[in-house]
Ligand SMILES: NC(=O)C1=CN([C@@H]2O[C@H](COP(=O)(O)OP(=O)(O)OC[C@H]3O[C@@H](n4cnc5c(N)ncnc54)[C@H](O)[C@@H]3O)[C@@H](O)[C@H]2O)C=CC1
């Protein structure tokens with residue numbers, strides 16, 4: 410029986426391995442992590458991440474051929490294929506701080522694999538890593554490996570949170586990069602055989618190592634670039650009276666451009682887009698390509714601009730200050746159908762509100778006045794509020810009773826839709842002053858000295 414071990418039981422390791430276990434009953438899959446609480450949660454009825462369809466998949470195979478464990482070394486030692494799906498955040502200190510990927514988790518995983526292995530293994534990069542990481546990993550493994558043979562493969566993951574199970578069941582493609590040697594090709598075939606249990610052959614792409622590593626960074630950069638492009642257009646729409654929904658529909662019907670990923674928003678969030686682009690920027694700089702680095706940096710600059718623009722609209726509309734006002738934030742996750750709040754635009758928006766709050770009105774200590782409170786219900790959140798900001802596109806926010814909300818808010822009552830999900834005309838009829846990203850401006854906003 411083929412044995413797979415995955416190091417890192419996070420948003421990627423957990424769902425990907427659960428799907429491999431489901432689709433390949435003949436393979437034993439162990440997901441290991443140093444976090445005791447995370448593993449305990451994977452072994453409980455309350456999984457550590459919220460992902461539609463995940464509970465069902467885990468229930469079907471946990472204890473059968475899917476195991477979650479903190480005994481990292483034992484499972485690595487026994488495995489034929491070791492996936493490494495640890496976090497690769499942006500470095501916060503030292504060389505490349507603020508841009509380069511922090512590979513300390515990866516390096517310690519690689520050293521541990523080298524230490525505990527007693528048989529040949531295929532080591533698979535599942536985490537998103539800088540191009541050429543496989544070379545460094547190879548060096549760590551072969552220098553410590555006591556003659557044991559390791560083949561490194563790059564198999565980046567393209568799932569999106571909220572649709573992870575769907576994406577894993579029917580991926581657009583699976584990408585496997587490996588060495589162009591006979592041993593490398595054999596390793597590629599072994600991993601292909603795993604995916605071939607459910608992914609059609611023509612969707613399994615094989616490349617050299619560096620192409621696979623770089624394709625992942627490139628894919629995320631292209632996706633984020635589409636969002637920054639449409640968000641840049643949203644600013645121009647507001648200035649000209651065009652409607653960004655109509656513009657993106659018209660643009661997206663061109664089959665060369667396509668309709669997906671053209672929703673204007675308060676900005677993209679999530680743990681990966683920003684970090685992966687920064688990583689790309691750093692790699693370009695290190696390779697003497699400052700113009701290319703500058704090009705990709707703009708994607709992040711526009712994203713920051715968009716978040717700032719949104720807050721400026723809110724503050725300018727509300728008589729140029731939010732001090733002493735109650736603002737209801739509807740949605741905090743970085744997108745719908747996930748509980749993940751890493752790098753969510755809601756954090757930036759709320760921090761900027763805090764910045765607008767004059768010092769003399771700030772509580773002396775965090776316990777004296779509670780500036781932020783969290784409630785379960787949109788009606789409770791909006792009661793007596795001066796304005797509401799929609800920051801995540803949860804379906805429930807489309808169908809709220811906005812008349813009831815309006816009746817319970819302070820007047821004038823404002824709606825700031827950072828996701829373009831409300832019916833602007835209907836809300837204006839109710840009496841709200843509405844700002845919706847990239848849509849023709851409310852007369853109220855036109856008169857404000859808004860700076861965007
Ligand atoms: N979150 C997402 O939707 C996607 C993430 N990725 C990439 O996948 C990688 C993992 O991302 P997430 O799953 O979101 O991260 P995560 O933070 O949810 O999970 C990583 C896990 O690795 C564990 N870990 C770290 N070092 C370890 C070690 N030495 N031994 C054992 N466990 C260790 C941590 O305790 C943590 O539970 C990142 O490189 C990310 O860029 C790629 C595609 C999608």
Ligand SMILES: O=C(O)[C@H]1O[C@H](OP(=O)(O)OP(=O)(O)OC[C@H]2O[C@@H](n3ccc(=O)[nH]c3=O)[C@H](O)[C@@H]2O)[C@H](O)[C@@H](O)[C@@H]1O
Nearest residue numbers: 566567568569570636670671672674677678679681743744
């Ligand atoms: O490497 C990763 O981590 C993953 O990053 C993204 O997936 P994810 O961040 O989970 O979610 P997305 O659906 O891409 O959304 C990212 C952000 O962009 C925003 N977005 C998305 C689409 C759009 O049209 N407009 C827009 O503002 C979302 O609200 C969210 O804040 C990619 O879509 C995945 O392919 C990739 O595997």
